[in-house]
Amino acid sequence: MNEEYLLEMKGITKIFPGVRALDDVDFKVRPGTVHALLGENGAGKSTLMKVLIGLYKANSGSIKFNGEDVNFQSVNDSIKAGISMIHQELSPVPYMTVTENIFLGKEMCYSRSPFVKDNEMEKETDKLMKQLEINIDPTKKMKDLTTAYTQMVEIAKAISYNSKLVIMDEPTSAITDKEVEHLFKIIKWLKEKGVAIIYISHKMDEIFKIADEITVLRDGKSINTVLASKTDKNKLITMMVGREMKQLFPKEEAQIGDVVLEIKNFCGDKFDNINISVRKGEILGLAGLMGAGRTEVMESVFGITPCDSGEVILNNKNIDIKSPEDAVKHKIGFLTEDRKLSGLFLPLSVEDNMIMANIDDYINAGLINQKKIVYDCNEMVDLLRIKTPGLEQIVKNLSGGNQQKVLIARWLLINADVLILDEPTRGIDVGAKAEIHKLMSRLAKQGKAIIMISSELPEVLGMSDRIIVMHEGKVTGELSREEATQEEIMRLAAGIAS
Numbered sequence: 001m002n003e004e005y006l007l008e009m010k011g012i013t014k015i016f017p018g019v020r021a022l023d024d025v026d027f028k029v030r031p032g033t034v035h036a037l038l039g040e041n042g043a044g045k046s047t048l049m050k051v052l053i054g055l056y057k058a059n060s061g062s063i064k065f066n067g068e069d070v071n072f073q074s075v076n077d078s079i080k081a082g083i084s085m086i087h088q089e090l091s092p093v094p095y096m097t098v099t100e101n102i103f104l105g106k107e108m109c110y111s112r113s114p115f116v117k118d119n120e121m122e123k124e125t126d127k128l129m130k131q132l133e134i135n136i137d138p139t140k141k142m143k144d145l146t147t148a149y150t151q152m153v154e155i156a157k158a159i160s161y162n163s164k165l166v167i168m169d170e171p172t173s174a175i176t177d178k179e180v181e182h183l184f185k186i187i188k189w190l191k192e193k194g195v196a197i198i199y200i201s202h203k204m205d206e207i208f209k210i211a212d213e214i215t216v217l218r219d220g221k222s223i224n225t226v227l228a229s230k231t232d233k234n235k236l237i238t239m240m241v242g243r244e245m246k247q248l249f250p251k252e253e254a255q256i257g258d259v260v261l262e263i264k265n266f267c268g269d270k271f272d273n274i275n276i277s278v279r280k281g282e283i284l285g286l287a288g289l290m291g292a293g294r295t296e297v298m299e300s301v302f303g304i305t306p307c308d309s310g311e312v313i314l315n316n317k318n319i320d321i322k323s324p325e326d327a328v329k330h331k332i333g334f335l336t337e338d339r340k341l342s343g344l345f346l347p348l349s350v351e352d353n354m355i356m357a358n359i360d361d362y363i364n365a366g367l368i369n370q371k372k373i374v375y376d377c378n379e380m381v382d383l384l385r386i387k388t389p390g391l392e393q394i395v396k397n398l399s400g401g402n403q404q405k406v407l408i409a410r411w412l413l414i415n416a417d418v419l420i421l422d423e424p425t426r427g428i429d430v431g432a433k434a435e436i437h438k439l440m441s442r443l444a445k446q447g448k449a450i451i452m453i454s455s456e457l458p459e460v461l462g463m464s465d466r467i468i469v470m471h472e473g474k475v476t477g478e479l480s481r482e483e484a485t486q487e488e489i490m491r492l493a494a495g496i497a498s
Helices: 045-053 076-080 098-102 116-133 148-161 176-192 205-211 233-241 294-301 324-329 339-343 350-354 370-384 400-413 430-445 457-463 484-495
Strands: 007-014 019-029 032-036 061-065 068-072 083-086 165-169 196-200 213-218 221-227 260-270 270-278 282-290 308-314 317-319 332-335 419-421 448-453 465-469 474-480
Touching: 007 045, 019 045, 019 213, 032 045, 032 205, 032 233, 045 061, 045 076, 045 083, 045 165, 045 196, 076 083, 076 474, 083 148, 098 116, 116 148, 148 165, 148 176, 176 196, 176 205, 196 205, 205 233, 221 233, 233 332, 233 430, 260 324, 260 448, 260 484, 270 282, 270 294, 270 448, 270 465, 270 474, 282 430, 282 457, 282 484, 294 332, 294 419, 294 448, 324 332, 332 400, 339 400, 350 370, 350 400, 370 400, 400 430, 430 448, 430 457, 448 457, 457 484, 465 484, 474 484
Parallel strands: 019 221, 032 196, 032 213, 083 165, 165 196, 282 448, 282 465, 332 419, 419 448
Antiparallel strands: 007 019, 007 061, 061 068, 213 221, 260 270, 260 308, 308 317, 465 474
């Protein structure tokens, strides 16, 4: 075996109909290191990894792993060889337990019997979870776990294969800062065992905390590989987007007016006595750790889940919202946390997804005004700079950033006065993030009231006019833009009094 590299991919080219997704890409990973793979959405990162594990077959190129030439025909082949992958899109079997998900495809069975050793598998799962210091009951069904715990189970599952190489594709997109630190401990432990990690993330701060080497892809080509200690954030962004990113948080001054939406004495299953208001032209940041109750409060405001008591006041009038349909009628829009699970209709077109919330506006006397639909949707494509071949494009084929813009277009088409944006830039690249931030600033200048839930402190600090912090279902503090600091937000988010 060549001791210097565990993995060598040379001249990898992958062509889909009409698209050269990978163009002569070289990629090498050393054992016992963290190698970050960066690039904008659509740069080819996930495609390269799918070629590696046998999901896609390259048109040309070669792969050497653990000193041997390989050509995996399936994911099972790559797992047997010592490669496991945590995919960006989580895909647990919801009605199976944590144990059953961990052992899926490698069940422990009694000799000459199809029956599985449930107790032994549960003991092994419990042992694995304790080793990784993950506090999850092995008998719990996956459907009952939060997104963050689901992610931790996926991480544990990948590690359970005792792989020599673990691929982590956006592993922290749905977990808290505390859980990120926990993941970094696991990564350090894997490195000490000689395991190599390929780490795909859009979060620059994470990259510089854990990466040894960084490779940047752009438009399907490998741009450069550098030592993390020898580069900086600005150089990487320039490599990724082909231009300097002057400002990731282009916050513009907006005229802040009267209170548009007010929540008074709001109580529910996971929150208590919440009092929040947002003004015309204001971006209100809602910060807190995972489980703080931020999303749950806003879901109740929007009518997704009921609240136990409290008032919602819109433009000085009490309103009764029992369903999302009621909220839409009151010109309130809600960009949900998980665009694929609860936002988009993935098999449908860009056009269908855009008009989903206001389809009735295009129907007159039982007839659909298709001409107006096309006009309005094309206007949104131009306004939001959505990269799509056309309105008929299936939305699941768009990049994450463009999918997010399609959802924003949905709420702009109802002419929403209040926009609730839950993790608006989760899982999208730096270029798309800057565009979403610019759009938020523009909407605020137009007088929209925006509530932004975000787990990324730089985003909260960079985009908010005012910040509300929550901890365990309660508001623990309110900060102006001027007085807000990362340390103060974290103190309040942890429930620590002054």
